[in-house]
Amino acid sequence: EVQLVESGGNLVQPGGSLRLSCAASGFTFNSHWMHWFRQAPGKGLLWISRISTDGKTTGYADSVMGRFSISRDNAKNTLYLQMTSLRAEDTAIYYCARDRTTVTLFDYWGQGTLVTVSS
Amino acid sequence: DFVMTQSPDSLAVSLGERATISCKSSQSVLSSSNNKNYLAWYQQKPGQPPKLLIYWASTRESGVPDRFSGSGSGTDFTLTISSLQAEDVAVYYCQEYYDTSYTFGQGTKVEIK
Numbered sequence: 592e593v594q595l596v597e598s599g600g601n602l603v604q605p606g607g608s609l610r611l612s613c614a615a616s617g618f619t620f621n622s623h624w625m626h627w628f629r630q631a632p633g634k635g636l637l638w639i640s641r642i643s644t645d646g647k648t649t650g651y652a653d654s655v656m657g658r659f660s661i662s663r664d665n666a667k668n669t670l671y672l673q674m675t676s677l678r679a680e681d682t683a684i685y686y687c688a689r690d691r692t693t694v695t696l697f698d699y700w701g702q703g704t705l706v707t708v709s710s
Numbered sequence: 711d712f713v714m715t716q717s718p719d720s721l722a723v724s725l726g727e728r729a730t731i732s733c734k735s736s737q738s739v740l741s742s743s744n745n746k747n748y749l750a751w752y753q754q755k756p757g758q759p760p761k762l763l764i765y766w767a768s769t770r771e772s773g774v775p776d777r778f779s780g781s782g783s784g785t786d787f788t789l790t791i792s793s794l795q796a797e798d799v800a801v802y803y804c805q806e807y808y809d810t811s812y813t814f815g816q817g818t819k820v821e822i823k
Contacts, residue, residue: 626812635803635814635815635816635817636752636754636760636803636805636814636817637814638811638812638813638814641810650810652811686759686760688759694765694807695807695812696750696762696765696807697752697760697762698762698771700759700760700761701759702758702759703759
């Protein structure tokens with residue numbers, strides 16, 4: 592059974608940093624691109640970042656470019672999102688999702704982890 | 711950049727009745743190389759992550775009930791729930807995967823009348 596479990600969400604002050612993790616199991620992690628999304632309270636879905644199977648190719652939404660960094664450890668089957676210079680508008684539930692990879696479809700999602708940026 | 715616009719924002723349908731959601735893309739998501747529409751539909755129930763329902767505009771994901779169907783091409787798409795069940799109460803999102811912005815519509819909330 593495919594499982595994605597996010598962790599690391601917390602309350603952080605504006606300007607602070609946080610690292611999210613996404614532990615994957617039930618599939619061959621290093622065969623799939625992976626993505627991060629977020630959903631502000633009561634709002635819609637926003638794609639944040641993607642990473643290739645070997646970690647060498649990444650992409651970011653304009654809203655987080657230069658502040659967030661995606662990475663992965665294929666030996667640990669874990670995806671990461673390092674977030675810096677956090678702003679109030681980064682407050683959201685953050686989801687990791689598996690990319691089907693044969694085509695870019697997000698076929699499995701984690702339950703999400705809540706990041707709150709507030710003083 | 712893509713803009714995906716769904717209508718209506720919400721709708722209330724009686725159990726067993728049809729629910730129809732529209733999604734319009736600011737640009738075509740039809741690829742000339744493979745004649746496929748890069749359009750997906752997701753269902754998000756309260757407190758849960760999104761679930762992939764339909765891709766290529768009309769292909770149901772494995773395990774999705776056949777009361778869910780997708781149609782359309784180019785810039786105009788429709789998700790239809792042919793006979794609404796109580797477990798279909800959710801927010802539905804269309805999403806383009808034509809380019810790497812992976813833009814979602816704003817969502818349509820489906821409730822029971």
